[in-house]
Amino acid sequence: MQKKRYNGYKSFEYLEPGVDYRPFKLAQELNRVPSRAVEVTPEQEERVKRIFQENLIISLHDHCFVAPENLAEFFEFRRQGRDWTGYEGLSVSGLDCVFDNLMNGTAMITSRSGWKWDDIIYDLGMRLSDIAHQDMVVLATTTEDIVRAKQNGQIAFVVSLEGAAMIENELDRLDILYGLGVRCLGIAYSEGNQLGGGLREPNDGGLTVFGRKAVKRMNKLGIAIDISHSGDRTSLDTIEVSEKPVFITHAGARALWNSNRLKPDEVIKACAEKGGVIGIEAAPHTTITQKNPRHSIDSFMEHFEYCVDLVGIDHVAFGPDVLFGDHVGLHHTLSEALSIAASRGTLEYPRVEWVDGLENPSEAFPNIVRWLVKHGYSDEDIAKVVGGNIMRVLKEVWYR
Template sequence: IENELDRIDILYGFGVRQMGIAYSQANMLGSGLSEDRDGGLTHFGRRAVDRMNKLGIAIDISHSGDQTSLDVIEASRVPVFITHAGARSVWNTPRMKPDEVIRACAERGGVIGIEAAPHTTLSGDHPHHSIESVMDHFTYCVELVGIDHVAFGPDTNFGDHVGLHDSFTQHLAIGKAHGVVDHPRVPYVSGMENPAECFSNIVGWLVTHGYSDEEIAKVIGGNIIRVLQEVW
């Protein structure tokens, strides 16, 4: 939208019901997570958040910087989403969110969706990216903020997701977002290979690990629907 607030209304007219504040790099609204310095939400960004609140557009801070994320959570009159990320305490890269941001999001009623794109939600226990790595982030976030504020945002593609990242790494600042932590390279996330596999395998994992039907219903969509009902 650059610095044109009315473009939010135009996008709403086209049917857009969710918008991110920044995609890794800074823009007129705030800072992305790949920036060395995060100046937080700008004055224009606050106007944009207010406009999205009034229209009924869900706000996503997955690719926003830490301070910008905190500012958006504070400025928004309704809960916001971290649609696809993980816990930095589990895997220390800028692409993951610190406890402070995850807690702030949950305290205002929001939800974090656990990411599963290749080479994102790794863990010290499972550095070879698999569904077990992803679920290490899930269990950590559930313990941190409670099961009502955690969901899944796998963010996987059909086809060569790693090849896409390699092709666009400079344009999308993917390298800076993922940090410099050494880890094994994989062609796909084992058990979360593509959108057709993700949720059936997630449900299978949750059943195997003793989660109740009520808990599973919350994390595979119920929590997100609850927040969208408030936002929309």
């Protein structure tokens, strides 16, 4: 893929390790594991390159940080409050824009449970401080920022958060988050909160009265709403209450694999009918299927094609939800903290060490586009699912 204007910058290189912060050995950003590229002909690869050059390439959901190599150090790593962005990997990702979800509930600077207001603000400020010291990745708060980033050989960074537990019962905290650059916010992350039910709750009571007020405030502010981790009832209520389209930024179809982490047809259809978009998820052991129980780009794209058949090409995109480092190992480390086990379901499936073809942000979209080209999708349809559909929603939802 065409490289961005990357000058070799590494996170926090303006500070002195061991003096200004505690250093950790980080995972390798590129070629950490032998994940395979989708095989295409030379002619098809040329078409792939042209698609990247001519169209906006947007990830609806990722975490572009670099994990520590030794995951036993992860909680101490997080308590330092610094995340290393994978600039080298991003420079060859082909991305023009990424909805980056920071560290969300694992920003555990002041607590052991995450999702605290102080932790989220700390996490956000530290990440944006680092981004401000380089010029390849730029904070984006408008659709014009995204277009401009591509024109300038940069990557637009859209600040997103997967759950709203940290606003507690303070509606004006949404305004504060907006003022600090947040442009996409989830209702609940697995566990229920003041707004509504998460996907792990045994009884999802739906959007609360406060949650309804929060949805309306987000509409007024211009914050895109994400229901990826919300319970089914809360998801449907949010779609109904919102005056604007909403995102399912990273999920798949429960019809293909019976996991609460995936969405039932009813929710996917309701999202599309309101004009929204579902981004297909690639985090380990999520978008698997009965046909392809071993997680790979093939099972991932089976979810994509199912959703396209269900609601049409105008309502599907990609939110891979990948990172730089051992994602499977990180899930084991954070299983309890992020309710991962509770959302997986009870069906047995073969575990993988990494998701072949979708291991990290540097390879996800190049392989997605290769797969689409190889399987006969038109340039017009590819342009929609790799960015066009997302931009359409943003022009309706964001203030500008």
